[in-house]
Amino acid sequence: MNTFLYDGSFFGLLTALSHITEQNIGASDIKTQANYKGDLFSEPIIIETDTRKAEAFISKLSKISPDFNRTILFSYHSEIKDIEIKLLNFIRFALNKRKFPTDYTNPDINFILQTTRKVGLEIHRFKGLLRFREMEDNTLFAPIAPDHNIIFFLAKHFSSRIANEKWIIFDTKRHIVLEWDTEQISIYIDKERRFIPKNYAENEQEIQTLWQAYFKEIAIQNRKNPRLQKQFMPQRYWKYLTELHFAMF
Amino acid sequence: MNTLEKLKILSGAAKYDASCASSGSNRRNNPKGIGNTAVNGICHSWSEDGRCISLLKLLFTNFCIYDCAYCANRRSNDIPRAAFTVDEVVDLTIDFFKRNYIEGLFLSSAVFGSPDITLEKLVQITKKLRTERGFNGYIHLKVMPGASDMLFNEAGRYADRLSVNIELPSEKSLIYIAPDKKKENILLPMEKISKKIYETNEERKKTKKIPVYSPGGQSTQLIVGASPEDDKQIMRLTNSLYNKFHLKRVYYSAHVSVNDDSRLIFSEKPDMMREHRLYQADWLLRVYGFKLDDLVFSPDGTLSRDYDPKMEWAFLNIHLFPMEINKVEFEQLIRIPGIGFRTATKIINTRRFKSLDFEDLKKTGAVLKRARYFITCNGKRFDQIKIDPQSIKTNLLMYDKKPKSQQLSLFAM
Ligand code: SF4
Numbered sequence: 215m216n217t218f219l220y221d222g223s224f225f226g227l228l229t230a231l232s233h234i235t236e237q238n239i240g241a242s243d244i245k246t247q248a249n250y251k252g253d254l255f256s257e258p259i260i261i262e263t264d265t266r267k268a269e270a271f272i273s274k275l276s277k278i279s280p281d282f283n284r285t286i287l288f289s290y291h292s293e294i295k296d297i298e299i300k301l302l303n304f305i306r307f308a309l310n311k312r313k314f315p316t317d318y319t320n321p322d323i324n325f326i327l328q329t330t331r332k333v334g335l336e337i338h339r340f341k342g343l344l345r346f347r348e349m350e351d352n353t354l355f356a357p358i359a360p361d362h363n364i365i366f367f368l369a370k371h372f373s374s375r376i377a378n379e380k381w382i383i384f385d386t387k388r389h390i391v392l393e394w395d396t397e398q399i400s401i402y403i404d405k406e407r408r409f410i411p412k413n414y415a416e417n418e419q420e421i422q423t424l425w426q427a428y429f430k431e432i433a434i435q436n437r438k439n440p441r442l443q444k445q446f447m448p449q450r451y452w453k454y455l456t457e458l459h460f461a462m463f
Numbered sequence: 464m465n466t467l468e469k470l471k472i473l474s475g476a477a478k479y480d481a482s483c484a485s486s487g488s489n490r491r492n493n494p495k496g497i498g499n500t501a502v503n504g505i506c507h508s509w510s511e512d513g514r515c516i517s518l519l520k521l522l523f524t525n526f527c528i529y530d531c532a533y534c535a536n537r538r539s540n541d542i543p544r545a546a547f548t549v550d551e552v553v554d555l556t557i558d559f560f561k562r563n564y565i566e567g568l569f570l571s572s573a574v575f576g577s578p579d580i581t582l583e584k585l586v587q588i589t590k591k592l593r594t595e596r597g598f599n600g601y602i603h604l605k606v607m608p609g610a611s612d613m614l615f616n617e618a619g620r621y622a623d624r625l626s627v628n629i630e631l632p633s634e635k636s637l638i639y640i641a642p643d644k645k646k647e648n649i650l651l652p653m654e655k656i657s658k659k660i661y662e663t664n665e666e667r668k669k670t671k672k673i674p675v676y677s678p679g680g681q682s683t684q685l686i687v688g689a690s691p692e693d694d695k696q697i698m699r700l701t702n703s704l705y706n707k708f709h710l711k712r713v714y715y716s717a718h719v720s721v722n723d724d725s726r727l728i729f730s731e732k733p734d735m736m737r738e739h740r741l742y743q744a745d746w747l748l749r750v751y752g753f754k755l756d757d758l759v760f761s762p763d764g765t766l767s768r769d770y771d772p773k774m775e776w777a778f779l780n781i782h783l784f785p786m787e788i789n790k791v792e793f794e795q796l797i798r799i800p801g802i803g804f805r806t807a808t809k810i811i812n813t814r815r816f817k818s819l820d821f822e823d824l825k826k827t828g829a830v831l832k833r834a835r836y837f838i839t840c841n842g843k844r845f846d847q848i849k850i851d852p853q854s855i856k857t858n859l860l861m862y863d864k865k866p867k868s869q870q871l872s873l874f875a876m
Binding site for chain 1: 470471475514515555558735812815
């Protein structure tokens with residue numbers, strides 16, 4: 215049984231999966247090089263990312279079922295520890311049966327399908343839970359801290375929805391910036407947070423006050439149910455919600 | 464009065480409207496505009512009562528010429544009153560939308576002057592949002608019964624969804640409690656809207672040049688527990704609203720007394736359990752393919768409080784059970800208590816690879832606590848309980864220690 219290391223990229227992972235399934239080698243672990251702590255007893259096998267091979271692999275799977283695209287993409291972006299080896303087992307099963315696996319009684323398959331759902335759900339949630347603030351230069355700015363690395367999947371939604379305004383979405387955990395200048399999307403990493411606009415627009419505080427008042431007013435007092443509220447809107451997502459506190463950044 | 468004070472009064476007055484759906488429409492944006500709609504709707508927040516916040520729900524004003532017994536805004540009440548200006552509502556909508564607080568606007572109003580004057584204001588707001596501000600987000604308009612056809616047509620042209628609230632589930636109660644409203648006045652506009660939606664859809668099949676008309680359909684709301692109608696009467700009304708007028712949703716709101724009025728049944732606390740059961744029954748009609756006759760009512764016309772409507776249906780149709788998990792079709796699977804839509808889908812998917820035993824079934828998310836009495840897996844029963852309603856009830860009671868504190872969830876059926 216071997217440990218495989220890839221460079222952490224999506225195509226790197228696909229290259230590794232392609233390599234392992236084609237050669238039909240036993241794998242005990244697939245890890246990113248950055249996460250590898252070393253092992254006294256065995257040498258890991260290092261996978262060189264090969265874009266062509268990766269693309270060929272995903273199109274081979276797509277021919278079995280178009281659902282693979284989303285499943286692999288979402289699993290990769292879940293950033294869950296050890297997702298890679300589960301994904302390998304999932305794909306092995308698929309290649310074997312030449313079908314998209316939906317056997318929920320197999321733990322790895324169940325896990326991958328649940329993970330895909332979870333990531334999909336988080337994307338959907340953030341389409342709602344993301345809050346922009348208007349900055350001095352009229353750019354809209356929204357910090358987010360999602361469980362999974364979903365920022366890419368928000369690009370299309372917000373660029374078609376809020377098309378006529380410049381906006382920036384910033385993943386504060388991963389330091390990823392998603393920027394829309396009313397014509398184009400760009401994505402980059404910015405550890406120094408250079409891009410963050412300094413001051414709020416003149417009426418920003420006032421609008422947040424109105425929003426907070428609305429939020430409070432709309433709850434029916436004799437139906438209070440904070441447990442239900444938290445079930446729909448888990449507290450880990452509350453940090454940047456402007457209805458709950460003036461969300462400075 | 465500043466916008467903040469008005470907002471407090473006029474959102475406070477609108478909050479009892481249960482509808483917050485932002486679904487059913489897919490309006491697109493253009494590069495210069497703001498907003499689009501999501502077919503499945505999006506929740507942006509959840510208020511302290513656990514309800515989804517999707518739309519900015521406002522009354523344009525709470526000045527009213529009418530005197531409906533159940534309403535806090537009726538003219539005989541001495542309460543703070545306010546009215547927005549057209550621009551205030553337009554600005555609030557845009558400012559909230561671009562910060563991603565909301566999916567759009569749900570605008571309603573008390574009746575000031577006349578139904579025509581009121582609806583005209585609402586239409587003005589919608590038109591301004593659409594044509595001057597390039598707003599393509601969701602707009603739900605609650606229209607005033609009794610306003611002119613021309614205004615109805617304009618309303619549907621700019622809004623995604625229209626609704627007329629029936630409020631009270633029978634004509635008798637309506638005349639008694641809301642003397643200024645008449646059933647024809649409510650059902651007639653609903654019929655008109657439903658016709659217009661149908662005609663527009665037909666014409667748009669031929670040419671897309673015809674403008675859309677209320678593409679998200681129409682909905683309504685009933686107040687439950689203010690008047691003597693029983694659950695059976697309510698579900699009968701609901702059923703015909705879905706079948707005759709093709710409503711997208713009927714909402715139910717458990718009555719809370721806001722006025723001291725002897726014409727109304729007094730209720731200090733809303734009857735949440737009753738409301739919940741009505742929503743479950745509604746869900747069975749609307750989504751699960753149940754017929755009105757499949758709903759089980761007690762002789763005095765109420766839905767059971769102890770068991771959900773699907774369980775009650777199963778008790779009454781016990782001869783159809785047990786069903787074999789590995790054989791029956793999707794439509795039958797979802798009729799089994801403890802198995803919902805998502806679980807049934809998983810079962811069907813898993814069946815393509817293997818046949819399921821009880822362990823497997825658990826992994827699909829089936830609630831065995833309830834499903835076990837009604838199924839076999841590869842011919843085997845889960846335990847030897849007799850399949851008759853009485854033994855099942857006894858068993859359910861034994862295992863179900865805290866049914867009352869359970870989360871009320873539609874999906875746990
Ligand atoms: S018309 Fe509407 S706002 Fe006026 S009293 Fe009746 S329910 Fe209340």
